[in-house]
Amino acid sequence: MSRVLSTLVVEDMPLASHKLVTLLHAHPDLRVDATAASVVQADALLRSRRFDLLLLDIGLPDGSGLGLAGRWPALAAHTIFVTAHAQHALHAYALGAADYLLKPVDPDRLAMALARARRLIDPPPSGFSAGIRLAVRQGQRTDFLDAHRIDYIDMAGHYACVHVGGQVHLLRESIGQLAEQMAPAGLVRVHRSVVVNPARVQSLHERRNGDAMLQLSDGARVPLSRTYRAALEQVLGAR
Structure with missing residues (x-):
């Protein structure tokens, strides 16, 4: 079982902080150990103890979350920015951030970001991803699809359509579950x-x-939402 990640949430708006902490409680593999409402508070907490994961707003009353992240480069890959401002994504990724989320935070998008951060914090053994397969029932038979063969997955009603080389396989699973499974x-x-x-x-x-x-x-042709655009551009830019 993977270790529980000690998490610091930095958000100056009390309601937004509460909502984010509530969303994080749905993930038993992490624990919110502290919250901060300013750069000074966050900096003091980071100096006083070790955190595995940082969820960081950008617009803080006494400075920028980007500036705070720049002072803690070792934490960059463990940082998920959570902000209302899309224009800072390139700067955040240039710092090495794990992900960049726009408010209001979508729970499925948050789960995807946490999964990415987890892989950066505790990388899987070499060759782990090569063995990932998706089980698809075909009547009385179950087929196992290699993840790298999947072109894309979209939804049709309550079913996920898994597109593989012109074939379509139906699964009764949510897109959020599949996104996390295939990440x-x-x-x-x-x-x-x-x-x-x-x-x-x-x-x-x-x-x-x-x-x-x-x-x-x-x-x-499939749609790309601005909510997920930064994450895709990061992947494509690394290729």
Whole structure:
């Protein structure tokens, strides 16, 4: 069993801090050990004890969360920024942040960010992701799909449609569950109802308000929400 991550939440708005802590309580593999409402408070806590994970707002009353993260470079990969401002994503990723979430925080998107941070904090053994497979029932038979063969997953009603080389396999699972299950294999959530294999992304077509359409190598087009855009761009930029 993986160790419990000691977590610090830095958020100056009491209601937002409470909501975020409540969302984190749904994840038994971490423990919120402290909260802070300013850069000075957070800096003092970071000096006084060791935290495994930092959830950090950017607009704080006495300075920027980006500046705080810059003073603690060893914690960069253990930091998830939580902010209302999309324009700082590139700066955050340049610091080495694990992820960048926009308010209001979507629980499934938070779960994806926590899974990514966990992999950075406690990396799996070499070769771990290569063995990830998805079990799909076909009548009386169960097929096991190698994760790297999946093109994308989207939703049709209560069913998840797993697209693999022109074939579609149906699963009665939520997209949030599948996103978390497939994240160690590199698949990325790009929309509230879509997960893609970044290796299949061929081009990005801009839409309004930061949203976009992704053209995949098999000709399929899937939506990219601005909420998930920074995470996908980080993956694509690392390829």
